[in-house]
Amino acid sequence: DQQVKQNSPSLSVQEGRISILNCDYTNSMFDYFLWYKKYPAEGPTFLISISSIKDKNEDGRFTVFLNKSAKHLSLHIVPSQPGDSAVYFCAASGFRGAQKLVFGQGTRLTINP
């Protein structure tokens, strides 16, 4: 049972445009959501998080939107840069630390010049 789903295995975006990565979840007990970026042969890098009491969180070029009623979150990257090419994972958990992160399958983002 896949509790966190990223339905797009890959996404290709032109440099300078907006990249939108999507994630759906099924477990209504999740109340903390995170996005990670991963390059090959490296550990995931934390990008941005959002708790279920918010619907938007911004950090520089990255914005995460949460729609609790639809159990859907998205990551917007504006403007997209070549260095953003990587695999992006969304993850979900309870609000407090020392809990399991449940990851989606990942979306490979390619930024074209």
Place this chain on the structure above:
Amino acid sequence: DTEVTQTPKHLVMGMTNKKSLKCEQHMGHRAMYWYKQKAKKPPELMFVYSYEKLSINESVPSRFSPECPNSSLLNLHLHALQPEDSALYLCASGRVGAGNEQFFGPGTRLTVL
């Protein structure tokens, strides 16, 4: 220091060997984690330590034995592994309190022959 470090970077071992993976963080985090990642898959949780005590074991086989000697160090002892245990082993650390951001190390690439 905002890094999680892991040693060794690569490890090749036979099925009868005993080896250990090491992880260190100096961010004052009191939660530490071991995840396993197979190729083209998301990270999967193995163990969680909270305040140096094992709090979550995701039904991991006993050939994997974690240890948390102090609040900065986390080890994973390996014995009698199988070829299907070959994977990237990731260590992470984070807060125990509000917000479950987890910060990952670069991983150890393990090959079992």
